[in-house]
Amino acid sequence: MLMTNFLQKRKSVRDFKNDNVPRDVLENIKLLIQEIDSEDGVGLSLYENGKIVYEGLKGKAGYSGVMIEAPHYISLDIKDNSPLNILTGGYLLEKLNTKIVDLNLDTCWITVDQVDHDTKKSIFGENGVGIDFLIALGYGQKKKFFDPEVSSSRLPVDEIVFQDTLGNPISMETLENYGIFDVFSSARYAPSHMNLQPWRFVLNGSKIDAYMVKSEDDNRSFVDMGVILFYIEEMLKSIGTEKKWTIDLKDAGKHYYIGEISL
Template identity: 55%
Template structure:
């Protein structure tokens, strides 16, 4: 799947069929989790094939508007600590895994556990369960799709998130076209973020893309969003032959956090 197309059509599903997930898909996801956990020490995953355990444990405590999402299976993400880089990796690797799930023709939905008490988390996820802030529900979706065109209004335009040399300096579409990044920036606007805050700002500096985050009262949540957008940018860059990786910086700069640099 072309990543730019995937992101522009990205959807989150809240209703799932009461249907077991195909065994080959289950094994593929388990193998992919093992691969991801070899890449990082800051996050780990727990796979719950029998989704009723998680659904019943979180019913009335998590979900949307107090309604827990019922799905055939769930994956819990455990974050090592609350350091900034761990928050970045939470978004990066959770969305990396989510993309693999969707590539298996499954549907998925992130669920935050903000209002779930520590005792419930320990009962469900073990002694280290207090470090679980997110679970992914997945299966074969039915019903209304989210992130459809009518629900993606309010997205920033490119001139609001992409700049030259410093935030606030305009960069032309022609210049972005020359670098091959025009389509990437046009698509990355559709990356999901908490409350649609879209905290990311990109600055073109010579042959580098520097990523900034707009600070807020929810910086930890925004850092997770930044990890998501970093993943999508890397994947889309591969489609134009740029196989770089973000170099993490995490440097405070007044209203912004200088997060990372991508060398072109």
Template identity: 40%
Template sequence: MIFTNFIQNRRSVRLFQTKYLDDDMKSSVNNAIERVLDEEKSSGIDIKPIYSGFEVYNELDGKAGYSGVMVKAPAYISLKYKEINPANKIYGAFQMEKLITRLIGLGLDICWITLEPGPTPEKVKLFGDDAEFIEYIVAIGYAEEKKPFTPEATSGRKEVSEIVFGDEPFKSISIEELNRRGLLDIFSSIRFAPSHKNLQPWKFVVSNDKVSLYILNNESIDISLGDAGIIMYYFYELAHGSGIKSEWEICDLNTKVEDYVLLAEYKL
């Protein structure tokens, strides 16, 4: 599958060229954003490009990024929640990852950046009244050329057996059973989905008629909602590509199993 290869080879970029996006590329980015915002899943969010990227960098340097090291890029895209609630955080990440997939198809490189919650002074200066509703931006541009023989940076991923379980949470399910049900390739691919600090805070439970997604219920659950939205997007695309056409349904976050909470269900 082409999409399977895309997920396994998708990389975040932290070093961008200083090259600005030209007018044709800006137009393509704007069109990609409009297409995503036209979809029903985007009803609770707004997405905007910021082409004065280095101004964003100067304002957020030391305040966002990896251990306070801001990712410097020629442009960024902001994700705004119209209302702060779990569904908007999940579908915001779902739709943003869909947009990212299209931007990578345009030849751009990307990097998710988590911002401090709330209306911090830096965010207010950049986003005004929207500041408290923006918790993520995505850096976009062109990656710096790598030096010859530089190895690819990699991060470990959990095995399918560590994230997928059988009818009763969280009891093992055989690889043969997943293969019989047409789910093995899907789970083998989505385990490469990116997550904050590569924590991979998800577990899936496969029952007769649905796949249930659980996420780790701890102090980082707000960030994990975004991680969940990303992996839900990849599951959705691969499931539809395999003929398993359904929709994710968000749960009420009241069903807990061990240290996890039930987040969403996908009918089979």
């Protein structure tokens, strides 16, 4: 499936069956983790006994205080909580997430950054205090795509993409001429905390600059930026652009400048 189509149909499942994922599939996921987990400041781990994770976090994490119960979880351990590591963590965990979905499994992101250190240690071990995000995985009770109401709440393309400088309007014709209108139209469906969509992009000649809106919760936004950078890279491949983001984090007033990618 093209990544543009994947994003538009992307779903997050919160109700999982009790069925364990078959052993061979779990072993495949472990191999995927080994392939992806190549950054010093970030660690990914599979917790096969989901009951331990669920019981430990029940009442302390989840959605509106309700923990997501799943047969298995994957943790994201960010070593020193630096913006670059947080950004990288979001990129790698969503990259892994898409590969897990390709195995016909369902997933759901869970934020655990408000959970106390003692609880994390009791669940994940002495070195688990840096785990702020999880992916629950298994087989969903039912599959549900984004409904029109959720989709319509997302920012339009002309509020996330600009020309030359932030705030300068860009025409849809210009995006079409560069062959990237579908990329940014689909990017609106990428997940973000509270659906804040903190990303902003500037088409600057033959490159795209990425920015992040500052907020009271920058750490979660940096994770969201890692997610969207992954998807932009993947979607650009569909138009023949096999490029990677060059990251150059710096302050830019009401935004953080994240980096650039060539077209």
